[in-house]
Amino acid sequence: MLSLNSLIHSYDEGTKIEYPDWEVGKGEHSVILGNSGSGKTTLLHIIGGLLKPHSGSVTIQETDISTMNQSSLDRFRGSHIGIVFQKPHLVGSLTVFENLALSQYLGKGTVERQEVLKTMERLGIEELRTRKTHQISQGQAQRVAIGRALLNRPTLLLADEPTASLDDENCEKVIRLLMAQAEAYDCTLIVATHDQRVKSELKNTLAL
Amino acid sequence: MNVFSLSVKNVVAKPLSSLLSVLLFGFGVSIIVIILLTSSFMKNEISKNAAGIDLVVGAKGSPLQIILASIFHIDFPTGNISLADANNLVRNRLVASAIPLSLGDSYRGYRIVGTTNEYMKLYKAELDEGEQFSEEMTAIVGANVAKALNLKLGDEIASDHGLAEGGGAHDELPFQVVGILKQTGSVIDNLIVTSVQSVWHVHGHDEEHEHEEGGDLHESILLEKLGLSVTNEQLSEEDITALFIKYRSPMAAVQLPRIVNGTSNLQAASPPYETARLFNIIGVGVEVVNILGIVIIILSAVSVFIALINSLKERKYELAIMRSMGAGRAKIFVMILIEGFILTIIGSLFGFVLAHGGFGILGSSIDQIQTSASFVVTEEYYVFGGSLIVGIFASLIPAILAYKADISETLARG
Numbered sequence: 219m220l221s222l223n224s225l226i227h228s229y230d231e232g233t234k235i236e237y238p239d240w241e242v243g244k245g246e247h248s249v250i251l252g253n254s255g256s257g258k259t260t261l262l263h264i265i266g267g268l269l270k271p272h273s274g275s276v277t278i279q280e281t282d283i284s285t286m287n288q289s290s291l292d293r294f295r296g297s298h299i300g301i302v303f304q305k306p307h308l309v310g311s312l313t314v315f316e317n318l319a320l321s322q323y324l325g326k327g328t329v330e331r332q333e334v335l336k337t338m339e340r341l342g343i344e345e346l347r348t349r350k351t352h353q354i355s356q357g358q359a360q361r362v363a364i365g366r367a368l369l370n371r372p373t374l375l376l377a378d379e380p381t382a383s384l385d386d387e388n389c390e391k392v393i394r395l396l397m398a399q400a401e402a403y404d405c406t407l408i409v410a411t412h413d414q415r416v417k418s419e420l421k422n423t424l425a426l
Numbered sequence: 427m428n429v430f431s432l433s434v435k436n437v438v439a440k441p442l443s444s445l446l447s448v449l450l451f452g453f454g455v456s457i458i459v460i461i462l463l464t465s466s467f468m469k470n471e472i473s474k475n476a477a478g479i480d481l482v483v484g485a486k487g488s489p490l491q492i493i494l495a496s497i498f499h500i501d502f503p504t505g506n507i508s509l510a511d512a513n514n515l516v517r518n519r520l521v522a523s524a525i526p527l528s529l530g531d532s533y534r535g536y537r538i539v540g541t542t543n544e545y546m547k548l549y550k551a552e553l554d555e556g557e558q559f560s561e562e563m564t565a566i567v568g569a570n571v572a573k574a575l576n577l578k579l580g581d582e583i584a585s586d587h588g589l590a591e592g593g594g595a596h597d598e599l600p601f602q603v604v605g606i607l608k609q610t611g612s613v614i615d616n617l618i619v620t621s622v623q624s625v626w627h628v629h630g631h632d633e634e635h636e637h638e639e640g641g642d643l644h645e646s647i648l649l650e651k652l653g654l655s656v657t658n659e660q661l662s663e664e665d666i667t668a669l670f671i672k673y674r675s676p677m678a679a680v681q682l683p684r685i686v687n688g689t690s691n692l693q694a695a696s697p698p699y700e701t702a703r704l705f706n707i708i709g710v711g712v713e714v715v716n717i718l719g720i721v722i723i724i725l726s727a728v729s730v731f732i733a734l735i736n737s738l739k740e741r742k743y744e745l746a747i748m749r750s751m752g753a754g755r756a757k758i759f760v761m762i763l764i765e766g767f768i769l770t771i772i773g774s775l776f777g778f779v780l781a782h783g784g785f786g787i788l789g790s791s792i793d794q795i796q797t798s799a800s801f802v803v804t805e806e807y808y809v810f811g812g813s814l815i816v817g818i819f820a821s822l823i824p825a826i827l828a829y830k831a832d833i834s835e836t837l838a839r840g
Contacts, residue, residue, distance in 0.1 A: 259838050268750060269834040289754050296752015303750075303837055307743040311439030316427070323427040325752040366751070378837075 300367030451773025540625030766821020
């Protein structure tokens with residue numbers, strides 16, 4: 219469902235980074251493992267269509283996204299890819315419910331209230347509906363961010379360093395949560411991390 | 427949920443900074459609008475009061491002063507001209523008609539004008555009650571005068587000598603109020619109007635009685651163009667203050683002022699020319715305040731710009747994430763643009779409400795100014811349009827920055 223072929227990214231200052239070819243099957247939750255500066259966030263952004271590769275191809279479900287133009291890439295990302303970033307970065311002027319609805323509006327163009335409420339329930343954040351984003355805890359905010367990434371039922375769920383600042387117990391909890399939600403929404407999870415603890419949970423590993 | 431509601435929520439989420447932008451913008455717009463309203467109101471007033479008067483003739487002196495004193499009744503007259511001189515002038519074939527004015531007295535601060543019935547027609551003033559004044563010590567009063575001094579038909583008023591209060595009263599010869607005028611919105615609302623003869627009578631010459639035997643001196647003759655009926659004695663001895671002249675042909679505009687100014691005691695004053703001159707003098711002040719208003723609008727545009735840039739800095743991750751959720755560049759661009767627009771439109775509307783409200787209060791608190799909050803001039807549409815353009819420019823750069831932002835780079839750092 220995802221395959222990378224002779225992918226090369228070049229940074230502004232000219233240094234190039236070559237990525238090994240990689241295949242991820244459907245439902246095969248995977249991890250991109252590497253130390254800081256190894257280019258794993260960059261790779262995740264390329265897979266998520268946030269960044270264009272210098273050369274090579276990224277194919278998601280038979281679609282080569284490396285040749286798409288900007289606006290069709292935006293649309294593809296909205297409907298096929300959910301991304302959980304290192305920090306939640308919720309929209310401060312909106313409530314928790316509106317933050318989730320925003321993702322539907324931007325990804326699909328419409329808001330289905332029932333769908334939003336169901337997702338909130340599944341993540342255990344239905345109580346927070348009308349709260350502003352500064353009135354909830356870090357952990358709750360991360361759940362909102364995960365819900366936001368899953369709402370549009372993407373085929374690919376990307377997570378960038380979701381466990382970076384967590385202790386062992388919480389690290390396991392978050393990975394379990396991501397995997398469980400990915401199963402529930404029938405999508406494939408790819409985590410980019412330097413955290414060796416994640417490796418034991420996810421079998422398909424790309425080491426950079 | 428749509429782009430507009432997102433923009434509204436972003437504006438509301440920062441109440442203080444939004445309020446500052448709106449206030450600044452509002453004050454800038456309101457200053458310009460108030461100036462616009464005041465100056466077009468003044469121009470309106472002037473042209474309304476000077477309508478139908480081609481030329482004003484007074485005693486030698488400043489033409490502007492003649493206009494101010496005899497049309498607008500705000501300055502002092504330059505002096506008197508003899509009735510004989512006036513009569514000689516109006517007999518010229520270039521003069522279609524003339525209205526004589528005898529000024530100089532007042533009653534409790536309101537000026538008394540000695541004139542003919544033509545004066546009422548000039549301002550299209552109609553009687554609310556009572557009748558026209560006659561030659562014999564009767565007067566009619568303007569609507570504002572009647573209201574302010576609570577004058578009724580049959581009341582007697584003793585005029586003061588001079589145009590200010592307490593100038594020494596003519597107590598022994600009071601005027602009787604025989605008519606009250608309807609509100610006209612022109613200068614006549616603030617005047618007491620009587621006949622030229624009555625004004626002469628108040629300043630009565632004792633000699634009149636000494637010449638009683640000279641019969642032909644008391645024979646009444648009609649000065650047709652002036653609409654006055656006088657005795658020979660009056661024609662040779664009495665004075666008036668000014669003449670309103672209506673031209674017979676456009677030719678007169680060229681020749682008549684020259685003839686008037688060639689007569690030793692007379693001075694011609696053209697209302698349009700002198701009011702244009704007056705506006706030139708006031709214009710400098712108007713310009714300064716206008717520039718002040720524009721400076722405030724530009725400052726407020728800068729404040730909108732800074733508010734947007736600052737909120738962009740704070741929200742760059744949010745915006746990048748919105749992009750990652752599938753929002754196109756155009757959507758983000760439009761969202762930021764609308765945010766700037768909301769601030770400037772609300773600010774601009776606030777400015778218009780402030781200006782019109784202020785103007786309405788001015789109109790209702792000062793009797794001499796008859797206006798209302800709904801007084802609108804076309805230039806205001808330009809001000810509104812202009813302020814929106816300023817608003818677009820202030821939000822354009824932030825919107826372009828948001829449009830161009832590299833989301834991958836932003837998110838990699840966050």
